[in-house]
Amino acid sequence: MNDVTETAPAGSTTGRVVLLTTSHRVAPGLLSWPAWQALRTADRVLCADGAHPQLPYLREAGIPVEETSPTAEDLVTACADGRTVVIVATGEGEPALTDGLARLAGSGRVAMPELELLPASYDLPGARLLDLIQVMDRIRAECPWSSQQTHKGLAKYGIEESYELVEAIEDGDRDELREELGDVLLQVVFHARIAEEDPDAPFSIDDVAATIVTKLVHRHPHVFGDATATTPEEVKAHWLRTKAVEKRRESVTDGVPLHQPGLALAAKLASRVRSAGLEVPLPAAEGIGYELLALAARAETEGVDPEASLRAAARAYRDAIRAAEGVAG
Numbered sequence: 001m002n003d004v005t006e007t008a009p010a011g012s013t014t015g016r017v018v019l020l021t022t023s024h025r026v027a028p029g030l031l032s033w034p035a036w037q038a039l040r041t042a043d044r045v046l047c048a049d050g051a052h053p054q055l056p057y058l059r060e061a062g063i064p065v066e067e068t069s070p071t072a073e074d075l076v077t078a079c080a081d082g083r084t085v086v087i088v089a090t091g092e093g094e095p096a097l098t099d100g101l102a103r104l105a106g107s108g109r110v111a112m113p114e115l116e117l118l119p120a121s122y123d124l125p126g127a128r129l130l131d132l133i134q135v136m137d138r139i140r141a142e143c144p145w146s147s148q149q150t151h152k153g154l155a156k157y158g159i160e161e162s163y164e165l166v167e168a169i170e171d172g173d174r175d176e177l178r179e180e181l182g183d184v185l186l187q188v189v190f191h192a193r194i195a196e197e198d199p200d201a202p203f204s205i206d207d208v209a210a211t212i213v214t215k216l217v218h219r220h221p222h223v224f225g226d227a228t229a230t231t232p233e234e235v236k237a238h239w240l241r242t243k244a245v246e247k248r249r250e251s252v253t254d255g256v257p258l259h260q261p262g263l264a265l266a267a268k269l270a271s272r273v274r275s276a277g278l279e280v281p282l283p284a285a286e287g288i289g290y291e292l293l294a295l296a297a298r299a300e301t302e303g304v305d306p307e308a309s310l311r312a313a314a315r316a317y318r319d320a321i322r323a324a325e326g327v328a329g
Contacts, residue, residue, distance in 0.1 A: 072100030
């Protein structure tokens with residue numbers, strides 16, 4: 001099977017087995033200093049996967065790597081006389097090998113070498129986003145439904161997922177919150193993946209991230225620049241000033257999405273008017289719509305989210321209805 005000796009000499013001194021694990025989310029070759037030390041001082045370095053992404057970088061660094069799949073018994077023999085063997089683990093780990101070593105150790109019949117698990121690289125914060133992008137790429141290419149989706153076709157799902165996120169927040173359900181945040185994130189990644197295929201103006205998830213990073217840095221001069229802000233009100237003032245310069249809008253109403261729920265739209269308009277220091281009286285007309293407009297403007301002035309407030313009242317009404325029906329919960 002391989003060139004590792006099958007039997008250990010009698011009376012030999014046990015050595016050391018180092019299982020070196022790496023993250024596929026970190027660029028190959030970016031290993032920790034303890035990992036490089038272990039590799040350079042090892043008597044042998046073994047790897048079962050000849051296509052392992054780390055191998056070219058290890059060999060370029062002068063580390064000889066043997067492509068072989070030793071058994072647990074082989075490793076014990078290879079470590080005789082105090083030798084150190086480093087195993088460069090594959091992406092799936094080495095379950096068969098570690099299980100075999102555990103069985104040998106449990107048998108009590110073999111003098112076992114020292115066993116060490118050494119993480120050679122760790123995931124950076126946000127590294128799992130790379131997994132999401134890879135999964136999305138495959139789904140877009142291979143799923144009959146996902147491969148046919150468009151920005152317009154997905155729009156309704158973005159709205160639904162946003163409402164489900166708001167519900168999770170208002171319910172205070174942490175598990176549900178984590179799941180719904182993932183669903184909203186999926187919408188972003190899905191739209192960005194579709195955008196890559198646009199023949200005229202393609203962009204990627206990296207372009208999306210770069211755009212929002214640039215915006216955040218520019219709109220936070222008190223964090224990334226020389227400006228000073230010590231209160232939330234001063235931060236908001238910075239934000240509004242930089243946003244006004246960026247957008248060069250003719251009206252404070254520019255950029256307010258008119259298709260959002262009515263109460264939220266009314267509150268947003270009232271907020272824009274108040275922030276701009278304008279004196280714009282509400283329309284003097286009769287009707288439920290104008291009464292709701294006045295209530296939404298009043299709520300915004302008092303720092304109340306009218307949509308959230310109405311949802312809370314509606315939920316109380318729903319509970320009353322279920323109680324009247326004799327429905328528990």
